[in-house]
Amino acid sequence: MSTTPSDPADAPARRGRPRSAGVERAILDAVVRLLEDGVPLGEVSMERIARTAGVGKAAIYRRWPGKEELLVDLMRSAEPPEPELPGTSVRDDLVALLEALRRRGVAKRSSAVLHTVSAQLRAYPRLWDAYHRAVIQPHRRATLDVLRRGVETGELRPDADLDLLGDLFVGPLMLRTLVTPDAALDEDLPARVVDTVLAGAANPAAPGSP
Template identity: 40%
Template structure:
């Protein structure tokens, strides 16, 4: 069942603003609520408070159902109209809040596939060491079936651009001969991300070792290297 989008009371008779949702950029370096109408200058402090309040509610209240524009406004100390001037609906706000949780992957330097993959893997793991980030992310994943439209958009706008960075490195490695010519890029992508994500969320085994990301890449490279 798709989520019901909220809209400001003033729009009730005339249709919701921005029917297509906010046009967000990728998760790498994206600024919350990038598109806005002309008018009063935006307050970076208000933007930050709104995004942080959304993240807190996602983590504390068990996901999307626990977030409302009213609750975000109250926690951020702003009016609902302040939020609606920046985001057309709850979905757009949540997408930007989730994007803000993820540090951008480092741009591939190109010196070697191994070095690029290690840098990406280390950035991926660093995203998973913050308890609030993990609680927020897994609360969203737990309710994915109830909010298919939001999850599809989250995957498209935030997750896929990050996966594309890994795909780029792997395909470049195939082209340069560093990796096997018959490499299955998609399977290799999931081997990397799956190992890192599952280790980060594993309970009872302690924190992720500092060298875990490097070990994952080096172990994988023994099987996919072109030499």
């Protein structure tokens, strides 16, 4: 089957023939070109994307229900994937989760598209909500799952405030990525953050605790 953007046989993913990867890539590349050309998010319409990609609007709507979902997919494709947790200890899993945040911050600094979209996210509530649900909430749930496991295994204090702990672990990475974007995102930062927070949250009765 042809994978050119004008292929009329391009079918939905869930039924019939598989969607053309070439069409999908052409659509995402079109959004990147528009953003790199300085087009504000508010002016990146589905019509403009279709025209730039050389496809019909129907080809876009077969893949994404709206612009918000399309832009979130674009950001996710440009960001590092979520990590596979080692499962060896709460510390190791937390370091892996924070390393994903660190790499995401580095990616946003090096990618003009990610930087542009991130800078404008808050101005578009629907886009921010879509990104929050697709990217931020899953990472938050993964962090809380690790912390709950830490309480169950005795690695963390039984009276630990897990929501607050989650904020304490993530906070420094978000601060250096969003508030002070010139701050260092060194490779050892996730481990230093985890060890510093765990020093106060670790269960003193756990094996190996000081």
